[in-house]
Amino acid sequence: MSNGAGRVTIAGLADRLGLSKASVSYALNGLPGVSDETRERVLALAEQLGWHPSSSARALSRARSDTIGIVLRRDPGLLGAEPYYMSLLAGVESELSETGQSLLLRMVGADTGQEVAAYRRWSAEARVDGVMLFDLTFDDPRPALLDELGLAYVLHGNRETLAPGKVLLYDARSDAGLLVEHLASLGHRRALHIAGPAEFEHEQDRRDAVDAWGRENGMEFSFATSDYSMEAGERIAAELVRDDPSITAVLTSNDLLALGAQTALTHGGRDDVAIVGWDDSLLCRLGTRPITALDRYPEEQGRRSTRLLLDQLAGRTAFDRRARASRLVPRATSIPARSEARTASR
Structure with missing residues (x-):
């Protein structure tokens, strides 16, 4: 019933039940060739004895790696x-x-x-047996x-x-709409989108959608590419937003970029800039000014x-075959545009 180490084996089950090893294997692996009664006897004893197939045996019997x-x-x-x-x-x-x-x-x-x-x-x-692909180029x-x-x-x-x-x-257009319309409702008219690497198809889809929603809502977006890191968000915000009063909002392609942008703007005294991120996470919820973000239910x-x-x-x-629809979570960085900025953009 078992080997020297005490492990239950197919051979041991076969000996105990008076069956061939082939019949026991068929029963355990759900294959034809045995009666329902025999299958039930085999499965009942296997469960009673705590038998589990090894991954290698299971792979060989089903030509699968699981x-x-x-x-x-x-x-x-x-x-x-x-x-x-x-x-x-x-x-x-x-x-x-x-x-x-x-x-x-x-x-x-x-x-x-x-x-x-x-x-x-x-x-x-x-x-x-199969793989998952991300970040198509x-x-x-x-x-x-x-x-x-x-x-x-x-x-x-x-x-x-x-x-x-x-x-x-995913629905990149709907996601972009949630973010852009939120900024537009706060009175923002000029914003920066800090995107991920331009080689990724989904980043081009996002950029196109943000641009389209911006035009529909009377907003102008500038675009900058990044490597998704907090350091990149901080550097880009410092270079393009901190000293430009006409930019009153930043939209980022992930939470790390949003956190980096917030760091740069805080250091530069720009507490009037709204920040929204494409990905919500615990990082967006912490700190004295939690960041508005899109919960995409990863x-x-x-x-x-x-x-x-x-x-x-x-x-x-x-x-x-569709991802769950995203949800915008407004937080402290949903800052209304200054009245002078709204007037200047008209």
């Missing part, structure tokens, strides 16, 4: 400073824990070549590569055409994208 992979182009030392990804990964792990599957996470910095190499190695070694090589390798995948994006049936869809995004991938692997049709 693992999904994520490669993030982020500095490993900085991941803990990015609440969005920490929350998203928590959602992924939460969903996988319910199915008994695992997550294989790699961080490769900004090197696209290392990411591609990781997918090729995982495919060759059958390490993962223009002419991104990854979807075509994964199709070539035969690896299942889902990606986060704003357009279904990126990979039909495999996209967890943990729920992680759960939904994981379900989408698992449905794909199981051959099921996924009917819910």
Whole structure:
């Protein structure tokens, strides 16, 4: 019934039940070839004895690794400073824990070549059943590569055409509308959008949407690109906003940029500038002036994208392929524009 270490084995179960090892394996893995009565006997004894299949045996029996992979182009030392990804990964792990599957996470910095190499190695070694993609770039090589390798995948994006049936869809236009209309309602007419790297498709989508909503609401936006770091937000705000009284609001593409901008403006005595961020997190809620931000429910995004991938692997049709709609959370940085600034912009 067990090996020398006391672990329950298929052979031990077969001996105890008077069945062949093949019949026990079929019953445990839900395969045809045994009667319902035999399957019930096997499962009942397995549960009674606390039997669990090893990951290697389960992978061999089903030609699956029961693992999904994520490669993030982020500095490993900085991941803990990015609440969005920490929350998203928590959602992924939460969903996988319910199915008994695992997550294989790699961080490769900004090197696209290392990411591609990781997918090729995982495919060759059958390490993962599928992967999740983030931060698509223009002419991104990854979807075509994964199709070539035969690896299942889902990606986060704003357009279904990126990979039909495999996209967890966001609504960049609606998100931008929540932010821009909020600033417009406070009387702001000239603002700065501190965006992420221009190579990312979602950043161009955001920029286009912010610009369109700005024109609809009588607002003029200047744009600056960044690397999503607090240091970049501080530097850009110091250079472009601190000494320019015509800019009365800053919109940032994540919470770290918002915190950096707030630091620069506080040091420069610009307590009249409104700040809104695209990503809400604990960072936005702390301090003497909590920051207005867009709650995009990253943990729920992680759960939904994981379900989408698992449905794909199981051959099921996924009917819910949209991220949860975002919610604006106004806080202390929702500062109305000065009356003279409103008059000057007319």
